[in-house]
Amino acid sequence: DQQVKQNSPSLSVQEGRISILNCDYTNSMFDYFLWYKKYPAEGPTFLISISSIKDKNEDGRFTVFLNKSAKHLSLHIVPSQPGDSAVYFCAASGPGSSNTGKLIFGQGTTLQVKP
Amino acid sequence: GAGVSQTPSNKVTEKGKYVELRCDPISGHTALYWYRQSLGQGPEFLIYFQGTGAADDSGLPNDRFFAVRPEGSVSTLKIQRTERGDSAVYLCASNNRGRADTQYFGPGTRLTVL
Numbered sequence: 681d682q683q684v685k686q687n688s689p690s691l692s693v694q695e696g697r698i699s700i701l702n703c704d705y706t707n708s709m710f711d712y713f714l715w716y717k718k719y720p721a722e723g724p725t726f727l728i729s730i731s732s733i734k735d736k737n738e739d740g741r742f743t744v745f746l747n748k749s750a751k752h753l754s755l756h757i758v759p760s761q762p763g764d765s766a767v768y769f770c771a772a773s774g775p776g777s778s779n780t781g782k783l784i785f786g787q788g789t790t791l792q793v794k795p
Numbered sequence: 796g797a798g799v800s801q802t803p804s805n806k807v808t809e810k811g812k813y814v815e816l817r818c819d820p821i822s823g824h825t826a827l828y829w830y831r832q833s834l835g836q837g838p839e840f841l842i843y844f845q846g847t848g849a850a851d852d853s854g855l856p857n858d859r860f861f862a863v864r865p866e867g868s869v870s871t872l873k874i875q876r877t878e879r880g881d882s883a884v885y886l887c888a889s890n891n892r893g894r895a896d897t898q899y900f901g902p903g904t905r906l907t908v909l
Contacts, residue, residue: 684837686837714897714898716900721902722902722903723799723886723888723900723901723902723903724838724886724900725900726897726898726899729897769837769838771837780843780845780850780851781826781828781843781890781892781896781898782828782840782843782851782854783828783830783838783840783898784840785830785837785838785839786837787835787836787837788835788836788837
């Protein structure tokens, strides 16, 4: 039972354009969401997070949007740069996952930004 | 400051052998997590420590897997009688508050069971 889903395994965009990565979840008890970026042979690196009391959080070129009614979140990268090419993971946690802070990850989306 | 470190970076072993994987969390972080990432998948939770105690080990797949954190800092993940299906990248993460806080990951240990 996949509680966090990233249905697009890959995405390719042109440098300078917007990248939109999507994530859906099924557990309405999740109250904290994060995006991580992962380069080959490295651990995931934290990118941006959002609490369920918000619907948007911005940090520079990265914005995360949360739609609780649709159980959907998205990561927008504007403008996209070749260095953004990596695997992006969406993750969630909440009291429904035993209140320990353990993260439930999606399968990841591989983003390729072409120069 | 120094991030989360994991050793070894790669471990190749034979089916049936015992392995230990080590994690050094960020200094001062009280919460420590182990995850396992199989090819093409996201990380899957294994176990969570708050201080020295395992507060949640619900993700350990079976009793061949065990983890300790005796002094509340370094943690060791132990796998007995390894099987080919245990091959994966084992990731460690830490933070200072547990729930609803960013977890910082190490580079992982790639375990290959032949």
